[in-house]
Amino acid sequence: MTATNDDADRALAAHVSGVLRHIWDPIGMRTEGPRDAYDRYIPGIVALLRGRSAYETAIVEHLIRIENLEMRLSARARVMSTSTRAARALLGLREACLEAPHTLVAQIISRDGLHCIWIFRRSDGLHSYRHALFRSENDENGEYSWWADAGEGRPGLFSTATAAEAEARAMIGWLRTRDG
Numbered sequence: 001m002t003a004t005n006d007d008a009d010r011a012l013a014a015h016v017s018g019v020l021r022h023i024w025d026p027i028g029m030r031t032e033g034p035r036d037a038y039d040r041y042i043p044g045i046v047a048l049l050r051g052r053s054a055y056e057t058a059i060v061e062h063l064i065r066i067e068n069l070e071m072r073l074s075a076r077a078r079v080m081s082t083s084t085r086a087a088r089a090l091l092g093l094r095e096a097c098l099e100a101p102h103t104l105v106a107q108i109i110s111r112d113g114l115h116c117i118w119i120f121r122r123s124d125g126l127h128s129y130r131h132a133l134f135r136s137e138n139d140e141n142g143e144y145s146w147w148a149d150a151g152e153g154r155p156g157l158f159s160t161a162t163a164a165e166a167e168a169r170a171m172i173g174w175l176r177t178r179d180g
Helices: 005-024 039-050 056-070 077-099 161-171
Strands: 104-109 115-121 127-139 142-149
Touching: 005 039, 005 077, 005 104, 039 056, 039 077, 056 077, 056 142, 077 104, 077 115, 077 127, 077 142, 104 161, 115 161, 127 161
Parallel strands: none
Antiparallel strands: 104 115, 115 127, 127 142
16 A cells, blocks of 8 residues: 555654643643643644744744644743754654654654654564654754764664664663653
């Protein structure tokens, strides 16, 4: 079966929902509130990510605009750091989902938002992981950001996503400290 843009958008939307609920979460619901509390914002975020021209700053501004204008939340110190980490996680999803929309199983992002692990399921049913570092630049052409290969970890194939994550946690320092 060939993947379509609709399939890719559905896969991306499912992962975006997790980022909004567990990383961004401006009203502090975590797992206590309704699972669909932030779902109304998913289509706009998926469209922003599909455009591939939005970088960290634009996504942070979009999240803060939702907080201020749609949710009517007051400005708080934690808003920027939570929005920044969420924006970086969303950029990671764009990188992972839009390249191979049906294979991303999980994303683990460090607390500082500078390291990311993606766990993929391959078409043969085996799993692998990839470690990436967040990079950004400002130059005469503007600001842009991306996830670059960290060159850490051991390539391999694992029978389950849990086994791939366990190997990543054993091999990569920031994951060993339970930062992710």
